[in-house]
Amino acid sequence: xxxxxxxxxxxxxxxxxxxxxxxxxxxxxxxxxxxxxxxxxxxxxxxxxxxxxxxxxxxxxxxxxxxxxxxxxxxxxxxxxxxxxxxxxxxxxxxxxxxxxxxxxxxxxxxxxxxxxxxxxxxxxxxxxxxxxxxxxxxxxxxxxxxxxxxxxxxxxxxxxxxxxxxxxxxxxxxxxxxxxxxxxxxxxxxxxxxxxxxxxxxxxxxxxxxxxxxxxxxxxxxxxxxxxxxxxxxxxxxxxxxxxxxxxxxxxxxxxxxxxxxxxxxxxxxxxxxxxxxxxxxxxxxxxxxxxxxxxxxxxxxxxxxxxxxxxxxxxxxxxxxxxxxxxxxxxxxxxxxxxxxxxxxxxxxxxxxxxxxxxx
Amino acid sequence: xxxxxxxxxxxxxxxxxxxxxxxxxxxxxxxxxxxxxxxxxxxxxxxxxxxxxxxxxxxxxxxxxxxxxxxxxxxxxxxxxxxxxxxxxxxxxxxxxxxxxxxxxxxxxxxxxxxxxxxxxxxxx
Numbered sequence: 001x002x003x004x005x006x007x008x009x010x011x012x013x014x015x016x017x018x019x020x021x022x023x024x025x026x027x028x029x030x031x032x033x034x035x036x037x038x039x040x041x042x043x044x045x046x047x048x049x050x051x052x053x054x055x056x057x058x059x060x061x062x063x064x065x066x067x068x069x070x071x072x073x074x075x076x077x078x079x080x081x082x083x084x085x086x087x088x089x090x091x092x093x094x095x096x097x098x099x100x101x102x103x104x105x106x107x108x109x110x111x112x113x114x115x116x117x118x119x120x121x122x123x124x125x126x127x128x129x130x131x132x133x134x135x136x137x138x139x140x141x142x143x144x145x146x147x148x149x150x151x152x153x154x155x156x157x158x159x160x161x162x163x164x165x166x167x168x169x170x171x172x173x174x175x176x177x178x179x180x181x182x183x184x185x186x187x188x189x190x191x192x193x194x195x196x197x198x199x200x201x202x203x204x205x206x207x208x209x210x211x212x213x214x215x216x217x218x219x220x221x222x223x224x225x226x227x228x229x230x231x232x233x234x235x236x237x238x239x240x241x242x243x244x245x246x247x248x249x250x251x252x253x254x255x256x257x258x259x260x261x262x263x264x265x266x267x268x269x270x271x272x273x274x275x276x277x278x279x280x281x282x283x284x285x286x287x288x289x290x291x292x293x294x295x296x297x298x299x300x301x302x303x304x305x306x307x308x309x310x311x312x313x314x315x316x317x318x319x320x321x322x323x324x325x326x327x328x329x330x331x332x333x334x335x336x337x338x339x340x341x342x343x344x345x346x347x348x349x350x351x352x353x354x355x356x357x358x359x360x361x362x
Numbered sequence: 363x364x365x366x367x368x369x370x371x372x373x374x375x376x377x378x379x380x381x382x383x384x385x386x387x388x389x390x391x392x393x394x395x396x397x398x399x400x401x402x403x404x405x406x407x408x409x410x411x412x413x414x415x416x417x418x419x420x421x422x423x424x425x426x427x428x429x430x431x432x433x434x435x436x437x438x439x440x441x442x443x444x445x446x447x448x449x450x451x452x453x454x455x456x457x458x459x460x461x462x463x464x465x466x467x468x469x470x471x472x473x474x475x476x477x478x479x480x481x482x483x484x485x486x487x
Contacts (some may be wrong), residue, residue: 036424037399222424292402293422316401316424345404345420 008053009146009206017220025118027054030222039225040318043192044293047152049213052198053206056120057145058113058127061137065109071264072127073103074248074257075323080105085172085187087256089248090115090123092247095273096244097251099155102189104174112174112185114147114198116238122237130265146206150218151196151229159186159197161216162209168197180205191226193233193359207308227286228315231324232302232359234284240296241282241312249273250328251282252356275348285311287323287342294323299343300351308333311342318360323349324358363486364391371482377457378476380432385473387433388461389421389452392486397423400452403445406451406463410438414472419462420425421452431463434472437445440464 005028019030042048070077075088085104089097099119104112115123124140130140139149150158159168169175175186182205190196234250236242247270248257259271294314299307314325336355341348367376375393379386408416412432419430441463452460
């Protein structure tokens with residue numbers, strides 16, 4: 001393997017717990033500690049904790065921050081209340097996705113952007129290039145920060161216990177406070193479809209908070225479970241389901257794009273795409289019978305055997321017991337109910353397009 | 363790590379047991395632990411003639427697909443169809459109920475090429 005993998009501040013804990021480490025986005029991360037299926041189930045039924053220290057954290061401050069961010073991100077920053085976060089995109093001028101991220105409005109003209117590990121450097125360079133006159137105070141604090149995500153129906157319990165009786169902010173809310181001499185940011189967000197929170201703190205505190213969650217009822221979960229959890233929810237993964245060649249509209253995520261905004265990078269391209277009509281869209285493909293796991297790259301065909309596209313994501317759904325995946329398909333072929341097949345090593349598994357998400361709570 | 367003395371092993375982490383001239387093949391405890399949750403098994407066919415080292419099937423986990431090789435040459439005389447309904451048996455009982463297929467040997471001499479438990483233990487450490 002070329003290049004050295006970066007290590008998160010939680011590495012010791014992962015190794016102690018028997019984490020199987022793999023390279024992901026340039027970081028040495030635990031793919032699982034034991035059984036991926038059990039870790040997945042722990043999140044759906046109780047609480048799981050993930051190391052998310054590899055993600056990027058940028059801070060934007062100043063009187064011009066709202067306008068500046070509104071000019072660079074797709075969602076409406078002006079409407080974002082203090083103490084809240086929203087999902088948004090950073091686009092290139094063709095409307096293609098550089099990154100998907102969550103923007104949080106903190107107290108007093110201060111914003112936090114949490115971005116994907118794989119794109120962190122590229123995102124920051126892009127933002128810096130749009131801040132040459134220093135219109136806003138822009139800082140990349142990723143290297144100083146650790147992050148953990150606790151997800152599951154019991155996440156609120158875990159929080160209450162580890163934080164000595166605190167309650168979480170409301171859905172999509174962000175709280176900032178000092179605890180045991182450390183500055184903590186807690187966001188009621190996640191990537192699993194369950195209730196939960198993401199906690200960011202200084203690198204020195206990461207292992208402590210991770211261990212606290214284990215003591216207070218969370219199970220350590222790795223990237224394997226993280227992938228099957230997010231895919232059951234049809235949450236896209238940048239680099240797989242999203243890319244600079246795809247727009248949020250094709251991905252079915254127009255809800256997070258405010259075309260009414262006067263201008264933002266990529267706006268014209270999206271407006272044109274919308275008015276011309278999309279030729280392809282990202283469809284949720286569900287296998288109709290058990291079979292070999294479907295994986296990214298598998299061909300998706302119509303029932304006559306014509307290839308329509310390839311899976312950008314694919315896995316066995318632990319909750320549903322069949323293969324699930326995402327694929328960009330021609331507009332008509334992507335309608336809910338369309339009959340398909342997914343090819344795995346020459347075998348055709350019957351499948352169909354379903355409404356998103358794959359997994360719904362009972 | 364469970365490495366029964368009465369079995370023989372291949373460098374591909376499969377175990378072999380012999381009765382008359384029929385061998386039973388499965389994957390080792392080490393292999394099932396590395397793979398973790400087995401979710402699908404592709405079996406060879408009964409009647410299939412296999413050569414030593416041929417790829418005859420697949421054991422799949424959530425994250426990986428691992429080939430199964432014919433440890434020895436001969437004719438496949440039985441396959442463990444229980445694995446189609448419950449592939450996780452390979453994890454819970456890799457040397458017992460998790461057996462994968464049986465081959466009637468063409469050449470019993472091939473057995474000499476296999477590793478004993480000590481040699482296999484050295485290999486995985």
